[in-house]
Amino acid sequence: MSQYLQIQLDGHLGDFHLQLQTRLPATGVTAVFGPSGCGKSTLLRSIAGLNHMGTVQFGDQMWSDQRTFVPPERRPLAMVFQDAGLLSHLTVQGNLDYGLKRAARRGLTPMNAQQCHDVLALLDVLPLLKRSVQALSGGERQRVALARALIINPPLLMLDEPLSALDTRRKQEVLPYLRRIREVYQGCLLYVSHALDEVIALADQLLVLDNGRLQAQGSLAEVLPVLNLGDDTSSVLNGQVVDVAADGLAKLQVAEGVAFWLPATGVTQGDHCRLRVLARDVSISLSRATDSSILNIVPARIQLLTDTGSACRVQLQLNGGQILLAQLTHRSAAQLQLQPGMDVWAQVKSVALSQ
Numbered sequence: 591m592s593q594y595l596q597i598q599l600d601g602h603l604g605d606f607h608l609q610l611q612t613r614l615p616a617t618g619v620t621a622v623f624g625p626s627g628c629g630k631s632t633l634l635r636s637i638a639g640l641n642h643m644g645t646v647q648f649g650d651q652m653w654s655d656q657r658t659f660v661p662p663e664r665r666p667l668a669m670v671f672q673d674a675g676l677l678s679h680l681t682v683q684g685n686l687d688y689g690l691k692r693a694a695r696r697g698l699t700p701m702n703a704q705q706c707h708d709v710l711a712l713l714d715v716l717p718l719l720k721r722s723v724q725a726l727s728g729g730e731r732q733r734v735a736l737a738r739a740l741i742i743n744p745p746l747l748m749l750d751e752p753l754s755a756l757d758t759r760r761k762q763e764v765l766p767y768l769r770r771i772r773e774v775y776q777g778c779l780l781y782v783s784h785a786l787d788e789v790i791a792l793a794d795q796l797l798v799l800d801n802g803r804l805q806a807q808g809s810l811a812e813v814l815p816v817l818n819l820g821d822d823t824s825s826v827l828n829g830q831v832v833d834v835a836a837d838g839l840a841k842l843q844v845a846e847g848v849a850f851w852l853p854a855t856g857v858t859q860g861d862h863c864r865l866r867v868l869a870r871d872v873s874i875s876l877s878r879a880t881d882s883s884i885l886n887i888v889p890a891r892i893q894l895l896t897d898t899g900s901a902c903r904v905q906l907q908l909n910g911g912q913i914l915l916a917q918l919t920h921r922s923a924a925q926l927q928l929q930p931g932m933d934v935w936a937q938v939k940s941v942a943l944s945q
């Protein structure tokens with residue numbers, strides 16, 4: 591039977607009103623995304639039991655409703671905040687042991703010794719075990735906090751802006767570890783962030799909040815193109831690397847007969863990759879250009895044209911169904927007389943693609 595995290599919240603914090611009803615799959619990564627102050631942390635805190643704003647049900651367990659309130663320390667979940675929340679007077683090993691000891695109160699069965707060892711190896715925490723928490727860098731602290739959360743084996747793991755206290759370099763160091771967690775963690779991972787690059791790197795599902803209300807929810811590929819992110823408006827394509835050429839470009843196949851060339855940095859043949867394509871880096875032509883420097887020219891059908899005020903946004907469907915977004919001037923759209931249903935060619939500079 592499929593399991594869900596079901597949430598129905600209606601509550602105030604000062605002037606702020608959170609009113610939200612949703613159901614999230616109990617596996618995979620759901621990014622909770624939205625501008626500062628939209629209620630992302632309040633949502634997580636409600637799920638964790640740190641405030642009581644309505645109904646929270648995980649699978650068949652009721653955690654809070656009008657009659658029930660499971661206290662935060664008894665909920666079978668783990669949470670990592672931006673400041674890691676480690677006990678600074680203990681060593682790394684001491685922090686891990688502390689987490690393991692308290693797992694039983696949450697009704698959790700922690701990982702066995704071998705599984706713990708594997709997680710610590712995955713996050714490169716083994717060399718840090720004897721170190722004092724005070725002697726760790728910000729990135730190391732976050733890795734230890736993630737390890738401490740994972741080894742108690744929670745069916746729900748919530749990460750609240752785990753990278754936001756780190757500078758860009760440290761953030762780039764920790765992000766690959768989060769990707770590894772994504773590959774090994776089987777439970778429900780809620781990831782709060784307002785950083786689009788993190789969301790795109792990690793999320794399967796996107797839950798978008800705006801001023802305490804649900805603005806959009808669905809798969810990353812479905813929801814991302816409908817968000818108005820100004821210059822960052824993007825679509826995401828999922829594919830597999832089928833060729834790595836000697837000139838440093840990799841060929842990413844996104845459907846039968848539809849492929850994009852991109853810089854091969856960090857990818858090898860057979861890898862499954864997710865590409866973010868900025869809408870402003872996609873142009874459209876009515877016939878296939880044969881004398882263009884642009885390597886990526888793919889057939890597409892116009893699904894939808896939207897007037898964003900300053901520009902025209904064109905939603906294109908590629909063979910196989912994936913969505914590509916283009917942002918054009920009104921003049922360009924008018925000159926080409928673009929209409930829904932038209933078959934066109936989408937052109938994407940390969941330098942515009944990233945993993």
Ligand SMILES: Nc1ncnc2c1ncn2[C@@H]1O[C@H](COP(=O)(O)OP(=O)(O)OP(=O)(O)O)[C@@H](O)[C@H]1O
Pocket residue numbers: 603604605606624625626627628629630631632633784
């Ligand atoms: N204890 C409180 N008392 C009064 N207002 C609060 C309290 N906690 C949060 N708020 C308000 O509730 C709103 C939502 O806060 P929340 O921290 O959930 O937003 P957020 O989306 O996580 O923001 P950020 O991305 O900046 O962390 C904000 O307007 C905040 O000022």
